[in-house]
Amino acid sequence: MADARKRLEMETRRGPIGSASPHDSAAKQVAGEAIYIDDIAEPAGLVHACLGLAQIAHGRLISLDLAPVRAASGVLAVLTAEDIPGANDISSTHRHDEPVFATETILHHGQPLFAVVAVTRDQARRAAMLAKAVYEEAKPNLDVAAARAAGGDLVTDPLKLERGDVAGALAASPRRLKGSMAIGGQDHFYLEGQIALAIPGEDEDMLVHSSTQHPSEVQHMVAAVLGVGSHAVTIEVRRMGGGFGGKETQSNLFAVVAALAARKLKRPVKLRPDRDDDMVITGKRHDFVCDYEIGFDDAGHILAVDAVYAARCGWNADLSGPVTDRALFHMDNCYFYPAVRGRSEPLRTHTVSNTAFRGFGGPQGMVGAERFIEEVAYATGLDPLEVRKRNLYGDAGRDVTPYHQQVEDNIAGHVIAELERSCDYRARQAAIREVNRTSKVIKRGIALTPVKFGISFTATWYNQAGALVHVYTDGTVMLNHGGTEMGQGLYIKVAQVVAHSFGIPLDQVKITATTTGKVPNTSATAASSGSDLNGMAALDACETIKQRLTAFAAERWQVAPEAVAFLPGCVRIGAQEMSFAELVAAAYMGRVQLSATGFYATPKIHWDRKAGRGHPFYYFAYGAAAAEVAIDTLTGEYKVERVDILHDCGTSLNPAIDKGQIEGGFIQGMGWLTTEELVWDEKGRLRTHAPSTYKIPVASDRPRIFNVALLENAPNREPTIHRSKAVGEPPLMLAISVLHALSDAVASVGDYRVCPRLDAPATPERVLDAVERVRAEAAP
Structure with missing residues (x-):
C-alpha cells in the first residue's frame, strides 16, 4: 500500500x-x-447455439437432412438461410459475397450450413454433428500455385504501384536477378475465442455482447440480417482476450447467428465455438508468394525492383483488398528504389477467407523487401547490414515511396546506428564468424533489420x-x-x-x-x-x-x-x-x-487508389532489432540466443504498456516466421486446428537475452496525442531479424557465398533443407 x-x-x-x-x-x-463474455452471469432462459459445417472444400450442396438434428436431445431450434428475415449476407465489402449460411455452393471446408440451438452447449454441439448432407464435390484450389493454374480468379481488384521507368532501369542495371519467396500465414490463436451473447429486448431491440474489434460493423451486420434499423441493435465490448485483427470482421458471423437465434426463440443465446471449430471457420494471416526481379550495381545499390505479391485470400473478399494493398505499401520497408513497380494478386482459393492480422499485409511486404536486400548482399559479397544502409531513404531525390508519398520523418538510419552501437553488433558479428569457422555442427547467425511502418487506415474514412x-x-x-x-x-x-x-x-x-x-x-x-x-x-x-x-x-x-x-x-x-x-x-x-x-x-491523409498515389499515412513508426541465433546443421533445430530492440514510440504515453506491446509483438512475429505453420490436406481440410498441431511460441522459445529500449528524445513531428506514436503493429516486424539471423547461420555452411533463400516459416525442416542446398551450391 x-x-x-x-x-x-x-x-x-x-x-x-x-x-x-x-x-x-x-x-x-x-x-x-x-470479466469476459463467457464470465457474464447467465441471464434467465439462456440457451446455446452451435454451427453445422460443410465437410467438403468445393462443390455443391445437393441435399441437407436436418431431421436427426431437430430430433436430438435438448434441441430447441435449427436455423438455415430460410430463417433469416433480412439479408443472408455478412460481407464487409460491397461485393456481398459472404452468406451467413451456404445454400448451394460450398467454397471452403467448414463453411457454415446451419445453426442448432439447444438447452446446453454440449447438446448443441452433439446435435450439429447429426446432419446428413449430400454433396457434389469438385477439385479445390488450395494455394497460390493451384489458383494460378486454374486461371487466377481474383477475389477483389488488384493494385499496382509504380514510379520511374522500371523496364529501362532494369535494362540499364549492371546486375540483375530474379527470385521467388513463399511467406506463410498465421492463425490468430487468441486466448479468448470467438464468442457472442445476444439478449433480446422489447419491440425489436437486441443487445449483443460480442468479442469484436469493430462494434459498429457488427451492429450493422446484425441489423441487416434481422431486417431492422441499426438503432435497434446495441453492441457492447468490455474487453477481449486477444484480437490481433481476427475479430475485426470474423466476429460478424457469431454475433449474427446468436442474435438470429435470440430473435427466433425470444430468449438469450450464447454462441461459443470449440477451439477446433473456431480455427477451421475463421480466417488467418494471408500467406504470400513474392516473385521479384531486381536491378543493382556492384556497390549494392538497388536500382530497380519489379515485384508481384500474390496472396492466398480464401473464398471471399473479406479484407483481402486492403491487406494486399498494404503489402505493396510496405514493399520498400526503409529503402528507396529509384524505379519500382509492385503489383498485388489477391487470389481466390477454396480455403477459409483470410483477414486482418497484426500488420495487415505490411509484414509480408517487408519480408519481401528484406529478401531483396539479402539477394543483393550475397550477389555482391557485401555485408547485408551495409547493403541496408546504402539503400535507406535519404535527402531530396531519395525520399519518395512507391506510392509517391514523401518520407518526411526518416529516422531509420539513426535508429540503426544507435542499436548497432548499443548492442555491440560489429564485435559480436566478428566473433560469430570466428566461431563458425571451427564449429562443424552448431552454426551461429546474427542480423540487424529495420522497420518503417505507415500509420493510418488506408481506407481514409476509417481515420x-x-x-x-x-x-x-x-x-x-x-x-x-x-x-x-x-x-x-x-x-x-x-x-x-x-x-x-x-x-x-x-x-x-x-x-x-x-x-x-x-x-x-x-x-x-x-x-x-x-x-x-x-x-x-x-x-x-x-x-x-x-x-x-x-x-x-x-x-x-x-x-x-x-x-x-x-x-x-x-x-x-x-x-x-x-x-x-x-x-x-x-x-x-x-x-x-x-x-x-x-x-x-486524422489530417493530411489522402489516397487515390486508381492512380496509385497519395499521402495514405499520417506518419511512420520506426524500429530496429538485432537477433542472434544458433542452429544445429544436422537437424535444423535452432535457438534464439539474444535479441536487442530499439523502437520509436515518439513521446510514449505509457512506457510500460509500450514495452509490453513491443515484447509481445516481437514474439508473435517470431512465431509467424519460425514455428507457426498452417497445413491443409488435399481435401482442403485444415490439419493445424488445435494447440496439439499448431505451434505458437511458448515461454522457453523467448530469446535467452531480451533487451528492449524506447528511442529517447524523439517526439512525433506530427501533432499526435502528446506527440506519441502508434506501437500496436510495428514491433511484430522487428522479428524479421530472427529470420535473417537464421539465414546468416545457414549461409555460413557455404562460407557466406550463397544466398540461402530461406522461406517463412523457417521451421527446422526448412532450415535443414536450406543448409543442404547451400552446401551443395557452394561445393564447386
Whole structure:
C-alpha cells in the first residue's frame, strides 16, 4: 500500500502522461476477476447455439437432412438461410459475397450450413454433428500455385504501384536477378475465442455482447440480417482476450447467428465455438508468394525492383483488398528504389477467407523487401547490414515511396546506428564468424533489420473517432470511446489522456465498456491507430468541458480566462487554487454542462487508389532489432540466443504498456516466421486446428537475452496525442531479424557465398533443407 501511495503521489505531481501506469485489467486478470463474455452471469432462459459445417472444400450442396438434428436431445431450434428475415449476407465489402449460411455452393471446408440451438452447449454441439448432407464435390484450389493454374480468379481488384521507368532501369542495371519467396500465414490463436451473447429486448431491440474489434460493423451486420434499423441493435465490448485483427470482421458471423437465434426463440443465446471449430471457420494471416526481379550495381545499390505479391485470400473478399494493398505499401520497408513497380494478386482459393492480422499485409511486404536486400548482399559479397544502409531513404531525390508519398520523418538510419552501437553488433558479428569457422555442427547467425511502418487506415474514412466524457459533481469522470480493449492497453492510455487534461489522479477516471449506444459509427480498433484516434477524440471532449469551466471560473471569480489553469492536482484561478472537484461542484450550481462528446479526424491523409498515389499515412513508426541465433546443421533445430530492440514510440504515453506491446509483438512475429505453420490436406481440410498441431511460441522459445529500449528524445513531428506514436503493429516486424539471423547461420555452411533463400516459416525442416542446398551450391 505504501508503494501504491508513493506512486500515486508522484503521478499527481507530474501528471499521468508518460507514467508507467499498470494496465487497467492486469490485476483483475491475474486474480481471475476480469470479466469476459463467457464470465457474464447467465441471464434467465439462456440457451446455446452451435454451427453445422460443410465437410467438403468445393462443390455443391445437393441435399441437407436436418431431421436427426431437430430430433436430438435438448434441441430447441435449427436455423438455415430460410430463417433469416433480412439479408443472408455478412460481407464487409460491397461485393456481398459472404452468406451467413451456404445454400448451394460450398467454397471452403467448414463453411457454415446451419445453426442448432439447444438447452446446453454440449447438446448443441452433439446435435450439429447429426446432419446428413449430400454433396457434389469438385477439385479445390488450395494455394497460390493451384489458383494460378486454374486461371487466377481474383477475389477483389488488384493494385499496382509504380514510379520511374522500371523496364529501362532494369535494362540499364549492371546486375540483375530474379527470385521467388513463399511467406506463410498465421492463425490468430487468441486466448479468448470467438464468442457472442445476444439478449433480446422489447419491440425489436437486441443487445449483443460480442468479442469484436469493430462494434459498429457488427451492429450493422446484425441489423441487416434481422431486417431492422441499426438503432435497434446495441453492441457492447468490455474487453477481449486477444484480437490481433481476427475479430475485426470474423466476429460478424457469431454475433449474427446468436442474435438470429435470440430473435427466433425470444430468449438469450450464447454462441461459443470449440477451439477446433473456431480455427477451421475463421480466417488467418494471408500467406504470400513474392516473385521479384531486381536491378543493382556492384556497390549494392538497388536500382530497380519489379515485384508481384500474390496472396492466398480464401473464398471471399473479406479484407483481402486492403491487406494486399498494404503489402505493396510496405514493399520498400526503409529503402528507396529509384524505379519500382509492385503489383498485388489477391487470389481466390477454396480455403477459409483470410483477414486482418497484426500488420495487415505490411509484414509480408517487408519480408519481401528484406529478401531483396539479402539477394543483393550475397550477389555482391557485401555485408547485408551495409547493403541496408546504402539503400535507406535519404535527402531530396531519395525520399519518395512507391506510392509517391514523401518520407518526411526518416529516422531509420539513426535508429540503426544507435542499436548497432548499443548492442555491440560489429564485435559480436566478428566473433560469430570466428566461431563458425571451427564449429562443424552448431552454426551461429546474427542480423540487424529495420522497420518503417505507415500509420493510418488506408481506407481514409476509417481515420475518425468519437468519445463521450461525463464529469460528475464529486469531480470523478466517466470515459467512453469507440476503441476496443483487446489487451493492448488502449483503455488505460486514453484514461491517462483524460486524467492529464483535467489534472486529476488516474483513479478518478472510470473506464467503461465500448458500446454503440454511447459512441456511434466507430471505426475498427485496428491499424495501430487506437490511441491516436480515440485519445484525440477524448481530449477534444475534455477541452470542451474545460472551456466551459474556464468561462464559468473567469466570470465567478472575476479573472481573465487566461488566468485559469488546470494543473496536476489543482485548478489555479488567478491567485487562488482549488481542487478540480470543488470547481466542478461550483460549476454545477452555476448550471454549467459537465458532459461533452469529442471527435477527431486524422489530417493530411489522402489516397487515390486508381492512380496509385497519395499521402495514405499520417506518419511512420520506426524500429530496429538485432537477433542472434544458433542452429544445429544436422537437424535444423535452432535457438534464439539474444535479441536487442530499439523502437520509436515518439513521446510514449505509457512506457510500460509500450514495452509490453513491443515484447509481445516481437514474439508473435517470431512465431509467424519460425514455428507457426498452417497445413491443409488435399481435401482442403485444415490439419493445424488445435494447440496439439499448431505451434505458437511458448515461454522457453523467448530469446535467452531480451533487451528492449524506447528511442529517447524523439517526439512525433506530427501533432499526435502528446506527440506519441502508434506501437500496436510495428514491433511484430522487428522479428524479421530472427529470420535473417537464421539465414546468416545457414549461409555460413557455404562460407557466406550463397544466398540461402530461406522461406517463412523457417521451421527446422526448412532450415535443414536450406543448409543442404547451400552446401551443395557452394561445393564447386
